Amino acid sequence: MSLTGKHILSSDQFDRPTLERLFELADLLRPVARGEQVTRVLEGAVMGSLFFEASTRTRLSCDSAFMRLGGSVSHSTGFAITSISKGESLADTSRVVSGYFDIIVMRHPEEQAVYEFAAATNIPVVNGGNGAGEHPTQALLDLYALSREFGRVGRTIDGARVALVGDLKHGRTVHSLVKLLSLYRDLTIVCVSPAELPMPGELLDLAARRGHRVEQTDSPKQGLPGADLVYTTRLQTERFADSVAPYSEEFRVDAALLAEVGGPDTVIMHPLPRDSRPGANDLSTDLNRDPRLAIFRQTDSGIPVRMALFASVMGVEGLIAESLRPATWHRPEYIGPDDAPFYRNHGA
Amino acid sequence: MSLTGKHILSSDQFDRPTLERLFELADLLRPVARGEQVTRVLEGAVMGSLFFEASTRTRLSCDSAFMRLGGSVSHSTGFAITSISKGESLADTSRVVSGYFDIIVMRHPEEQAVYEFAAATNIPVVNGGNGAGEHPTQALLDLYALSREFGRVGRTIDGARVALVGDLKHGRTVHSLVKLLSLYRDLTIVCVSPAELPMPGELLDLAARRGHRVEQTDSPKQGLPGADLVYTTRLQTERFADSVAPYSEEFRVDAALLAEVGGPDTVIMHPLPRDSRPGANDLSTDLNRDPRLAIFRQTDSGIPVRMALFASVMGVEGLIAESLRPATWHRPEYIGPDDAPFYRNHGA
């Protein structure tokens, strides 16, 4: 399935061959993402970055990805206070700004808005998060990061045991991830959440229908042993109005828990941000120098994955390889001071 | 008249040969505006985009135009909350930021501010809207779009019958347009507005003095028949404090009205945004697939016209033709799904 000229609105759009082609392209683009190589394949193209709801990291990551392809970015976070308050329909707004840009990334707090917006334009629209709905580029980067982590230790996603931990009811990241994981074969998906915050039934059904084993538990100590991946999430307090007690201490994923239930190659992921305040029962900072903690390699993956996606949607993926040239500026060996223990063992 | 190095503050600055040269350059730049060709003639130049008042579409359109010429854009919407609150004069602010940029686009809610700002710098300043004053780049794009629409059906602006409809008192767009239209010959300008919202007398005088026929009516059904252009506007509720009743239903320009008073080649324009809320008596969405509705071709014209203006002010207009190269990314055939009926008949 070619992505050229397509809107990217949902993780449902992808099939496995498309994912694999995208990830190969992301591999090719990693040196560009790391500032070691340069490509200018989109020089002259302009992306509109329209955030109807604030999201610093998604916005900055998309900016960087498009700029590293050679393109320029113009962005707005202020639509609400201008045209739309004058009675303009979202369809009109979409058609108007589509005349400015070659591609649009948008985030909107209302789930339907991105579909309405995309229906009014033939310029490709990439969903940067639509309320409680989807965040497909996050799901893609998660899966890409996972495939690379597994690849390093000789595993594949097929056949893996995957533990999803935390607020599985509200976390849209984890919902999109289940959809993408379901495209693979023979997984065991262990849903570990407080009883009040379970994975939605339709996603459990989807996974089961595609032939995966699904298990549910409210106990991390029972769900985590044997997991190849532990994917933890933050309590999405801003996404639901009904007061829910925060996780119990059991949901704190830290060095002590991993010593008990982790294996030598267990991969620890988290969509970030994680709550590092005292008393937060989230992923602990005491794992920061543990090479199994893949969270920063995971977020770093956003750049090559979004580059690959933009290049594919713009139809220039075939021009990348020949366009690469070495960067001439200095780059540090590792991005973060805590990254060294991992890279000493595994290489870049 | 050369525009090189000039401030662009008012529609009054233009004469007809300058407009015609600008529009020829805009024609040359259309494939760049549409993402079909690339030029990098301003590579290395930096535009400052200073919006002391929010205006998403003007800002994004200027961004895109300058970026498509190869330049970079840095923008601010937050001046009010920093230096100026510390007692800095607008003249100092202007002189300081002029040291950063090669050209400045600014919008300011106070009519005099852009003149004060421009007086303190030799770096070209382009007025992106000064309160109730002018919005010259909007006027230029309107006129350019109109000349292209007329050109397609073998008409010229000279000799045309032009109906201006709606709030003619507060609409700065329509004021600037009258000034530019007056540079042409032998027009009939029909001002169609509620009695309380008439075209200002000095503009009627200007048009009459330049030899045009001017008519006034408060009835669309009387004013529109025979018009080559119907230019509708939105009630500028945010520009006046005195409460004015919204337009009556008569001012709703829709398929029914056009069936009664329109001709086969009547061009329908609107500066946008239009009010599409239920009960709004603005330009109706039921015309969206009517090829006579030129509003999106009109807004699309903003990119080539602003490119032509920036290139002229920066003095690089003579370098454009030889600088063009084909873009390598995919572009949709039409920007909007509703654009097809028009382009099937008229071509791009």
Add this chain to the structure above:
Amino acid sequence: MSLTGKHILSSDQFDRPTLERLFELADLLRPVARGEQVTRVLEGAVMGSLFFEASTRTRLSCDSAFMRLGGSVSHSTGFAITSISKGESLADTSRVVSGYFDIIVMRHPEEQAVYEFAAATNIPVVNGGNGAGEHPTQALLDLYALSREFGRVGRTIDGARVALVGDLKHGRTVHSLVKLLSLYRDLTIVCVSPAELPMPGELLDLAARRGHRVEQTDSPKQGLPGADLVYTTRLQTERFADSVAPYSEEFRVDAALLAEVGGPDTVIMHPLPRDSRPGANDLSTDLNRDPRLAIFRQTDSGIPVRMALFASVMGVEGLIAESLRPATWHRPEYIGPDDAPFYRNHGA
């Protein structure tokens, strides 16, 4: 001392040979800063501009400097309202965004934040102002501008008599400047401030320890005679809570005062913004056409100095000379209408 790959957090980091190398590079980059030449030595690199506190001019100046080196800039002023409110540590934020960018400029209202941020990343972090702390790029541009002003009249910084005037207690600019000036030899530093707003004792000690003469007075008429530099500052009302009466009229530096105490080559500087409201006892606008008023040449210096700093930190300083090409767009002879009297005598 090489700056390649280094964080730039404090004026304390610099020694005199490093300053001199930086200023030579700034001299080489002046034609690029002025839009007369183009370099693309950082084409493909992306800077993150993270302003946790608003600062229009620092942000725009850094944007322009990085863009004029060929790089792209993505910026955010909205961190406070997204990740950090979800409990993310500054260390996590730093590590995450470091995966997007090749260099980061940040401003933060809390003095320690920039150190915390920098400690969590190997990507170079440039301090764009940390609360009441430091603003090293401002100090560098001040010193560079001063060395050029002195150079024009055949003076050196070594041996000069320097009067610092105004609120010397809260002005972080003037604190950083004292640190840098102390790297030179044999200065007389005259601190002229109201008795309640003195230069901090540790800075007076530093200057004395490095062999400079230090004088203190609360009377501009006593402190200014014989000064080679008069560096005036604005009352930093936003930096201190305790109510302090504004300066007395004596602290108004204007044509009358200079006629009494100034010499023919006295250089007048000010970090800007200056308070030009009626009754403000700041640097007066009646000096605007006095060639000794160096404030706009001073602010203009920010572009070449920040370019030189970014190029050095990115390790591309050796590639600049061969990369320069002439710009093809029009530039005004002088940036400001009042600049002519100076440039007629001194050349660009």
